[in-house]
Amino acid sequence: MAEIKAKVKIQIPGGAATPASIGSALGPHGVNMMDFCKQFNAQTAQRKGETVPVVITVFKNRTFEFIVKTPPTSELIRKKANLKKGSARPHEVKVGKLTQKDVEEIAKIKFLDLNAVDLVAATKIVAGTARSMGVEVLES
Numbered sequence: 001m002a003e004i005k006a007k008v009k010i011q012i013p014g015g016a017a018t019p020a021s022i023g024s025a026l027g028p029h030g031v032n033m034m035d036f037c038k039q040f041n042a043q044t045a046q047r048k049g050e051t052v053p054v055v056i057t058v059f060k061n062r063t064f065e066f067i068v069k070t071p072p073t074s075e076l077i078r079k080k081a082n083l084k085k086g087s088a089r090p091h092e093v094k095v096g097k098l099t100q101k102d103v104e105e106i107a108k109i110k111f112l113d114l115n116a117v118d119l120v121a122a123t124k125i126v127a128g129t130a131r132s133m134g135v136e137v138l139e140s
Helices: 017-030 033-042 073-081 098-115 119-132
Strands: 004-013 053-061 064-068 096-099 135-138
Touching: 017 053, 017 098, 033 064, 064 073, 073 096, 073 098, 073 119, 096 098, 098 119, 098 135, 119 135
Parallel strands: 096 135
Antiparallel strands: 004 053, 053 064
C-alpha cells in the first residue's frame, strides 16, 4: 500500500456527494473527486436523507479509501424524538423526551463509533448528548 498523505473527515448527505460539496476537503489532496463521489453514492444510496460521516485516507499516489460511519448521535436523537433541532438553551428549555429504552437503541447503533467499553457506558454518552440538546431522558 502507498504511503498515507492525509486523513480527511467529512459529513456528507447519504447518496448525494457532488464534487462541489467535497471539493474544499479533497481538492487540496489531488483526489479524483468524481471517482470518490461515484463510490460514495453507490455505497450510501440506501441512506438518503441521513448525514453520513466518512473518514477518507488519501495516499501519496492520489488514490484513496474511505470508511463510512454511523449517523451523528444528535441526528439519531432528533429522529427518535421527532425534533427539527435541539434547544438553544438546553438546561432551561426542554424540547423533547426520550425513554431509557430509546437511548439504549441509539447506543446500540452508535456503539462501534463511540469511545465506550460496554453498552452501559455508550448509553451514558448518548444520554449526555440528549441532555445537551435539551432532550429529557426519562428513567424507567
